[in-house]
């Protein structure tokens with residue numbers, strides 16, 4: 109469903125992404141692995157259209173989206189949960205969720221809202237709290253919930269476990285697994301936390317200095333070699 113071919117990006121004269129090629133199928137989870145600064149977030153921004161790419165091609169379900177603006181990509185079904193969550197701190201949990209449903213009709217919105225509460229029961233308990241008063245892990249869940257309310261075809265998660273306590277990492281893992289089992293959405297999971305990604309991903313891509321240095325199915329993953337790429 110998502111195909112990236114020979115994507116290049118530069119910050120000034122620094123060649124940040126070097127000929128990135130990857131693909132993700134519907135119903136699968138692709139882990140994008142790499143240590144700090146290798147270009148993971150830059151790649152995700154290029155996929156969302158927040159940053160232009162210098163060359164290469166990005167297609168979603170066969171459609172060339174390389175030159176589309178972020179809102180056009182979002183309308184086609186790409187949801188992005190950025191690193192640091194970026195929820196609306198002064199709005200309530202409920203208002204944050206409503207933002208994710210801005211394009212849905214009332215009836216439909218109610219249905220998908222119930223579904224989201226099933227996935228994240230904690231959010232139902234906290235509907236009237238301000239987003240900024242939630243713990244980091246709860247904010248992460250809120251950000252994922254808000255993205256799912258748009259009913260995306262592809263969800264992009266940028267390091268969802270970063271700075272999150274273990275019990276909530278488990279909850280987030282459970283939700284990703286459930287989404288995968290449902291089979292109607294592609295999941296691009298950008299991570300540095302190897303064990304978490306290994307458990308959830310069908311396929312993986314490892315980046316180092318802006319280049320793909322390893323890729324394949326989860327079964328073919330050489331744990332030690334991938335871990336070496338992740339070690340500081």
Ligand SMILES: Nc1ncnc2c1ncn2[C@@H]1O[C@H](COP(=O)(O)OP(=O)(O)OP(=O)(O)O)[C@@H](O)[C@H]1O
Nearest residue numbers: 119120124142143144145146147148149150151191
């Ligand atoms: N706006 C920018 N201008 C110039 N250089 C940048 C900019 N943003 C990132 N970089 C550089 O590009 C490289 C890739 O950064 P990027 O944030 O994509 O890495 P990352 O793998 O996502 O790391 P992290 O996990 O820390 O977010 C780094 O060397 C970074 O310093």
